Amino acid sequence: xxxxxxxxxxxxxxxxxxxxxxxxxxxxxxxxxxxxxxxxxxxxxxxxxxxxxxxxxxxxxxxxxxxxxxxxxxxxxxxxxxxxxxxxxxxxxxxxxxxxxxxxxxxxxxxxxxxxxxxxxxxxxxxxxxxxxxxxxxxxxxxxxxxxxxxxxxxxxxxxxxxxxxxxxxxxxxxxxxxxxxxxxxxxxxxxxxxxxxxxxxxxxxxxxxxxxxxxxxxxxxxxxxxxxxxxxxxxxxxxxxxxxx
Amino acid sequence: xxxxxxxxxxxxxxxxxxxxxxxxxxxxxxxxxxxxxxxxxxxxxxxxxxxxxxxxxxxxxxxxxxxxxxxxxxxxxxxxxxxxxxxxxxxxxxxxxxxxxxxxxxxxxxxxxxxxxxxxxxxxxxxxxxxxxxxxxxxxxxxxxxxxxxxxxxxxxxxxxxxxxxxxxxxxxxxxxxxxxxxxxxxxxxxxxxxxxxxxxxxxxxxxxxxxxxxxxxxxxxxxxxxxxxxxxxxxxxxxxxxxxx
DNA sequence: GAGTACGAAATCGTATACGATCAGCCTAGC
DNA sequence: GCTAGGCTGATCGTATACGATTTCGTACTC
Numbered sequence: 066x067x068x069x070x071x072x073x074x075x076x077x078x079x080x081x082x083x084x085x086x087x088x089x090x091x092x093x094x095x096x097x098x099x100x101x102x103x104x105x106x107x108x109x110x111x112x113x114x115x116x117x118x119x120x121x122x123x124x125x126x127x128x129x130x131x132x133x134x135x136x137x138x139x140x141x142x143x144x145x146x147x148x149x150x151x152x153x154x155x156x157x158x159x160x161x162x163x164x165x166x167x168x169x170x171x172x173x174x175x176x177x178x179x180x181x182x183x184x185x186x187x188x189x190x191x192x193x194x195x196x197x198x199x200x201x202x203x204x205x206x207x208x209x210x211x212x213x214x215x216x217x218x219x220x221x222x223x224x225x226x227x228x229x230x231x232x233x234x235x236x237x238x239x240x241x242x243x244x245x246x247x248x249x250x251x252x253x254x255x256x257x258x259x260x261x262x263x264x265x266x267x268x269x270x271x272x273x274x275x276x277x278x279x280x281x282x283x284x285x286x287x288x289x290x291x292x293x294x295x296x297x298x299x300x301x302x303x304x305x306x307x308x309x310x311x
Numbered sequence: 312x313x314x315x316x317x318x319x320x321x322x323x324x325x326x327x328x329x330x331x332x333x334x335x336x337x338x339x340x341x342x343x344x345x346x347x348x349x350x351x352x353x354x355x356x357x358x359x360x361x362x363x364x365x366x367x368x369x370x371x372x373x374x375x376x377x378x379x380x381x382x383x384x385x386x387x388x389x390x391x392x393x394x395x396x397x398x399x400x401x402x403x404x405x406x407x408x409x410x411x412x413x414x415x416x417x418x419x420x421x422x423x424x425x426x427x428x429x430x431x432x433x434x435x436x437x438x439x440x441x442x443x444x445x446x447x448x449x450x451x452x453x454x455x456x457x458x459x460x461x462x463x464x465x466x467x468x469x470x471x472x473x474x475x476x477x478x479x480x481x482x483x484x485x486x487x488x489x490x491x492x493x494x495x496x497x498x499x500x501x502x503x504x505x506x507x508x509x510x511x512x513x514x515x516x517x518x519x520x521x522x523x524x525x526x527x528x529x530x531x532x533x534x535x536x537x538x539x540x541x542x543x544x545x546x547x548x549x550x551x552x553x554x555x556x557x
Numbered sequence: 558g559a560g561t562a563c564g565a566a567a568t569c570g571t572a573t574a575c576g577a578t579c580a581g582c583c584t585a586g587c
Numbered sequence: 588g589c590t591a592g593g594c595t596g597a598t599c600g601t602a603t604a605c606g607a608t609t610t611c612g613t614a615c616t617c
Contacts, residue, residue: 088392089392089569089570089571090570090571091570091571114597114598114599115598115599116597116598116599124571124572125571125572125573126572126573126599127373127570127571127572127573128570128571130599130600131377131380134377134380134381135380135384138381138384146334146335146578146579146599146600147577147578147579147598147599147600148578148579148580148598148599149598149599162472162473162474162475163474165472165474165475166472166474166475166478169415169416169419169475170415170416173415226408226411226412227408228408228409228411228412229408229411229412229415232412232478335599335600335601336600336601337600337601360567360568360569361568361569362567362568362569370601370602371601371602371603372569372602372603373600373601373602373603374600374601376569376570392569392570392608392609393568393569393570393607393608393609393610394568394569394608394609394610395568395569
């Protein structure tokens, strides 16, 4: 890589022939490991050994170590001192907590975004929802989930509070880590979800108050959780410490 | 200084409560730097240089580096590649976002805890609130804040969802990092806060529904933010992107 | 005089090496 | 046959060393 002479003029954002210069090795290691976890290559319980990962990636152990600590902070892996890291397991209780938390923060994010949403935003969201409706015939959980994220992302774009958005994204990440599809795929739920989306859009168009919007958005997420809980046996539900929509 | 910090650091909900047995140097470095930030020794904008910190602490740069990345993840410092870390600044907008987020997650945490709260819990909280009321005469923001955290900690003890509690603790941490006292000390607000605490306890005793409890708890936090906003000039408030209680 | 190009110092990013700690196994004793 | 103790291998924790990148000061040119 040759030395780049500083270009005169205001081109502060230099794009040195690289569309994918993914920053430091720590970040690349983080992305690579995360991808393998989400992709299912590293299943829950898989032992993440620093030396092995470093060898596979062609890096030293230091960036890998940093990547693992970061994944630990985001709950993708569990870490034990002098022992090592393992991929976080699939835990129904954890799924429940995550969904409940999401219902709260998504509800707030939607309510905060509502006053700032434009007709164009709603049109875009409606288009995404139409794609979701069409996909119901040949149902693909992965695609449906992706469209669902896109739908809500459009609604959240105007959210003025980045902290709330960050919490939403953390929840989404965690759901992915928990392989949400294995939990959230409940027959008939997808169709309901599309209908709820349409109702939510109508509510936003009507200029409803923030309270109503929050309630609807929260209930939307909670309904998915309820559908999941309904399929579990009463004993299983018994030691579930909370209800979906309190 | 009554150290009643909620849970130092651990963003992970699976934290094994690693006792107090002077863990790894990374953890000690983390604790030491965090303490200096919160204690005011490192003021916002202070440049955290790896080599210097390592020298002061007697450690190598590696544990210090890890500590800094962890502090970055918790927003105590900002980090820029190949440049370094600086202590996060006091930003009124950031304060606003944090308070708004706290109003939401604290409201949810209180509502989730409400059905499980006992008469004994309420008695303990009432005792703490009494101490707050007494402290009004010789007001000390630090002590008042500590008691306030204790009051709400009692109410949250029964919260079944650890994720929500984690979000609350993150918010509290951030407020500390922002030196909340300089913001939140508004004449008269402390007295109102004590009264609102009493009202909240009465509501809990009455067996009110989760919705009512959530609304009250959220409004309690939002009122502090409103009091802060009310003291700012209209121009300052103009580019504040959200209102406290939406 | 203003702006630009160059260079040196400072700082972070990463690699390698060694020490500390833990889990599992094997052996010896009862 | 069973249990207790030590041993060994594996893995993480930390230190040191070197290379890459940025920043800031300085001299030069228009």
